[in-house]
Each structure stands twice: as structure tokens, then as C-alpha cells.
Amino acid sequence: MMTVAASRALANDTACFVGIGLPSKASNLARRTHAPGLVLIYESGTIGAKPATLPLSIGDGILAETADSVVSVPEIFNYWLQPGRIDIGFLGAAQLDRFGNINTTVIGDYDDPKVRLPGAGGAPEIAASCGEVIVVVRQTARSFVPELDFVTSLGYGRGAGDRERLGVRGRGPTMVITDHGVLEPDPGTRELTLTRVHPGVTAEEARAATGWELAVADDLDTSPEPTATELEVLRALEAATAEAVESTPSAPGVRT
Template sequence: MSAEAAAVTAEEMMAVEAARLLGDEDVCFVGIGLPSLAANLARETHAPGCVLIYESGPIGAKPTRMPLSIADGELAATADALVSVPEMFAYWLQAGRIDTGFLGAAQIDRHGNLNSTVIGDYDRPAVRLPGAGGAPEIAVGVRDVCVILRQSPRSFVDRLDFTTTPGDHVRTVFTDLGVLRKVEGELQLVQVHPGVAVEDVRAATGWELVVSDDLTVTRPPTAEELATLRRLRAESQR
């Protein structure tokens, strides 16, 4: 591993690898945080033609800094068009006009089902989370759902505390340890990041993880990817 690759953080590796999924002709429904960072990294590097859509109504947003929320004025100011939320969900999402959706969650199971509602019993939860938002609609409305989530036994669980979002369209999960893809209805480990062992991933998973026979190692970020990613993050902190 090069000195530059060694300095890459887990979040940077997740964002870079998720960005590589997007192509120049993709239409992507983007969430705030790492999903937004990944999507805008793709737009500013290898996929300048990809169309980014946010839940609040911006279509073709091209933010110069990472938005703080879906209501951030930067999204509306840089969008090709701005539509109402009902139109966004009814005309764009439910009509199948969006290729890819990025989601986060607190928990995921082996089938890609997601929990962002509660940790613990629903009536007396240990933690009450923000809830579904538009995630259930996104999860069934886009062709391919990608999840970005740090991997640990608390987040990758054998049984969800609550099912917020169905995992039927979840295809790929990007974590700080590697990449999982759904094969025959179950998430399998197909890729590990540099320096990560398969046993590290198994130890961070709450079910008996299947490892692909064609397991690969993530290609480290290029100098362009890393510089662009860090510029986007730096501009968000000004």
C-alpha cells in the first residue's frame, strides 16, 4: 500500500468506492452525508453527466459544497429544475425514472432490510431514531438501492429491531471494511478494503457471512479522487 493510500480514512474509502458505482448516464436519488459526498465526487470526476436528485425537489443539483440538509439552499440554487415534493415522489420516483438510490440506516440484515426507527423494543426503545423519511418509497421506487454504513455487530444484525425499509431492491452495501452485494437474496462479501482481512469483516457481522469465491481487494483512491473528495469536504466546513 502506498503512503497516500495508507492515509485514506475509512469514510473516504467508503465514499470513493460508492462514487465509482455511478456512471455518466445515471439518475441518482441522493441522501445527505456520505451518500451526497459520494454522488458529487462521481459527478466531479468520472461521471459529469450523472443527474443528482434530492428528496426536497432539486433535479440535476450541482452543489459547490456539501449540503447540510435536503433543505439547503445550495441544492435549489444549483439545480436544473426544482419540483414539489409530491411531484418528486409521484412523477419521478414512483414512475421509475430514477436508476440508483443511496440510503443509510442504523441496522441492516442479511437480506438488505433496513432499520432507522428504533433500537430495542418499539414501545420502550433504548434509542429512538429519526425514522423512515422517504427511505421506504426510495427503496421500492428505484432500480438499484445502495447502502452506505459502517460495519459492526450492532449495525449488521441477524434480526432487525424494527423493519423500516424493505431490502428487495438493495443491491450493494458499502462499508468501512469492504463491499457486500446481494446474491440469491442474501448479502455476500465480494470485496475487502486494503489492509482488511476476511475475519475482520466476519467479526463485524451479526450473521454467518458468506464470502464470494471471487473476492477482490478495493483499488485505492486515485490522486484525483482523493483531492476532489477532500476539497468537497473542506468547502463544506467553511
């Protein structure tokens, strides 16, 4: 449901900054179904990649082999991302607060953390400069917290007007897709609000998986079930990827 919901959020003829994992799967599903003109941009510098299977990393050769163009990483960030030339960016999160701010740096005190996380990477620039951001994260009270231990990537700061005050280019997180449903920022306060639940999930379950008092839309909707075509394409994509990995005469998880 998370993959399909993320795929449906991508419009045709737009440019999407793609990460490995679920965002890559969703983007490639969208390109094979309703958005054939979707331009996939990976952090490694590939523009317009059209992989036949899911890439194992941003450095997977299949991205460069199928791309319209390959540029340097500094060019991706300095020329394409930061000037606002990329429409949509995907981000994950270890922690997320009610205003869509993201922590991927540390859990606990910065100088003496309980857990040291992978860090920022390109996420702060994606959060600041993409036309809009879609956050994909599993929803638990440990990840949806009242206050972040560290702000890695800006959402809406402390609420409405903070992005504008700070002068960041993009609109910010327009959608948070979880295993419970979809959250969207309130037009006035910018606080994340549950607007849609996935089939079989209740608003009470989503609230229980949130570390703050989650706002729920009055007209709460239910996500449509995946279509037969979406499931067929997604399963074929995953099967082709598994076959490609198994047939590669190299170390496990490495494709030459």
C-alpha cells in the first residue's frame, strides 16, 4: 500500500529525485503505469534513468546505462536541485514531528547519543529545494515524536511561515505516506493531519502509532485498493530484479 500510494502521488512529465528502496520502487512503478514521462533523477548523477530492474544502490550501473544523461554529483545538487529544477523529492525519516521536520542524525543527545544514525546526506537540500517533498516512513510512536532529538531536514519548522521566513525555495512536505495511511499539512497551521487511511486501518490505530495528538480530517478518506495492473507490474518488476541479482556472477548484493 505504501509503494502504490507513493506511486500514485507522482504526476506524468515531472522530475523526481529518487532514493533507493521504496521510493525507487514507487517511481519505477509510476513510470510503467500512469506516468511514462516521469523523469527519474538519482543522487549519483543519472538523469532520466529507465532501469529494467530495480537498482541496488545509487551507484548501480543500470542507472547510468539507461539514463538520458549522466552528470557529476556536484552538478546534480548545484545546478539541478538547489535552483529548484526538480519537482518532487522523496525522503525517509528516523524521527518525524507534527510539522514534518525530519531527524536522521542521532537518537538522544548529540554529543552522547543512544544511536548514531546515517546522517543527512543530500536530504537537507532535497527538503529545502525540491518543488515538494513526499516522506515515506513506517508509523510508530517511536518515529512520530512530539520533539525531534535533532533537526536534520526542515519541514515546516515550528509552523506556518517558517519556511518563508528562512527563505527556502520548495513548498516542503506535501504528503507523508505511512503503513497506516496518508498525512498532509493543514493549509493554515501546516500541522500534519491524517487525511486517508489504508484499507483495514482505523484512525484510532493511526493515533495510537503517533507520539502526539494526531489531527484527523473531518472527511477522512480510505486509500483505494491496488489495481490488478499495479500489482502485476510491481510483482513483475520485483521478480525481474530478483532474477537479475541471482544471475549475476559476483558477490552477493553486487551487480557488475
